[in-house]
Amino acid sequence: MKHKKKHHDELPAFDINDPVLPDWIDEKALQSGGYPYDKKLKREIYEEELVRLQTELVKLQSWLQKSGERVMALFEGRDAAGKGGAIKVLREHMNPRYAPNIALAKPSDREQGQWYYQRYVTHFPTSGEFVSFDRSWYNRAGVETVMGFCTPEETEKFLEETPHFERLIVNDGIRFFKFWLSIGRETQLKRFHDRRHDPLATWKFSDMDVAAIPKWDDYTRASEEMFRRTHSSKAPWTLVRSNDKRRARLEVIRHVLSAVPYEGRDLDAIGKADPKIIAEGPAFSDH
Numbered sequence: 001m002k003h004k005k006k007h008h009d010e011l012p013a014f015d016i017n018d019p020v021l022p023d024w025i026d027e028k029a030l031q032s033g034g035y036p037y038d039k040k041l042k043r044e045i046y047e048e049e050l051v052r053l054q055t056e057l058v059k060l061q062s063w064l065q066k067s068g069e070r071v072m073a074l075f076e077g078r079d080a081a082g083k084g085g086a087i088k089v090l091r092e093h094m095n096p097r098y099a100p101n102i103a104l105a106k107p108s109d110r111e112q113g114q115w116y117y118q119r120y121v122t123h124f125p126t127s128g129e130f131v132s133f134d135r136s137w138y139n140r141a142g143v144e145t146v147m148g149f150c151t152p153e154e155t156e157k158f159l160e161e162t163p164h165f166e167r168l169i170v171n172d173g174i175r176f177f178k179f180w181l182s183i184g185r186e187t188q189l190k191r192f193h194d195r196r197h198d199p200l201a202t203w204k205f206s207d208m209d210v211a212a213i214p215k216w217d218d219y220t221r222a223s224e225e226m227f228r229r230t231h232s233s234k235a236p237w238t239l240v241r242s243n244d245k246r247r248a249r250l251e252v253i254r255h256v257l258s259a260v261p262y263e264g265r266d267l268d269a270i271g272k273a274d275p276k277i278i279a280e281g282p283a284f285s286d287h
Helices: 023-028 043-067 083-091 137-141 152-171 185-197 207-230 245-259
Strands: 071-077 130-134 175-182 237-241 278-280
Touching: 023 185, 043 083, 043 130, 043 245, 071 083, 083 130, 083 175, 083 245, 137 152, 137 207, 152 175, 152 207, 175 245, 185 207, 237 245, 245 278
Parallel strands: 071 130, 071 175, 175 237
Antiparallel strands: 237 278
């Protein structure tokens, strides 16, 4: 589906340090960015579906161990899109020894001198593993590009080389998923505000988040170029509307389970995808 281009750089007055959330954010948060539902999924429905899907994930992991198959899933999206929460429920009942999650810090001096993909490749799955990445090499097409941490030439080189790099991953037999969690702007601002004022979640909020607030349109342009250059039949992007974290998490798990032909798979338990929430390719984005 296509959207008219919008520009969002001008915001009403908003002080992230004010503990009172402005009404204009609270009222628009759930349905911002064209979100198709006016209410969140009920908790009891979510928890019932989640148990069924997580049971299937345990079966999937058992099959991976027996077959030696490998799975790798990247989770990308704007800050506060819900990447960490989606990964948490995906891995919650897996054996963590064989389902590591990779969330790399800023590259060291040594890593900065290496081939760009090198520090990620070292974490790729071995036989029987399911590896998730909370952000990935796509940092170069997003935050590094928008914040000026790399040159335009480095961005262009990345966009040119990444489809070839990912073709190697798939050709080697790794079952490869790329998820982009898409949120609206008011949703992001509400989550930033929640983090800023929750003493248990302040570690999730950083100066980088503050710097990103006025750069919404810059991130939109960068992500759309990334989709255009790196979406392919071999390594497609799967976009997930994530204003409602519950629906998003269920659809991520459902997508993985539907794509891998593991032993004992129960398609009735997995259910059908919600095309309003999940789609392959840049069918919708969070501008």
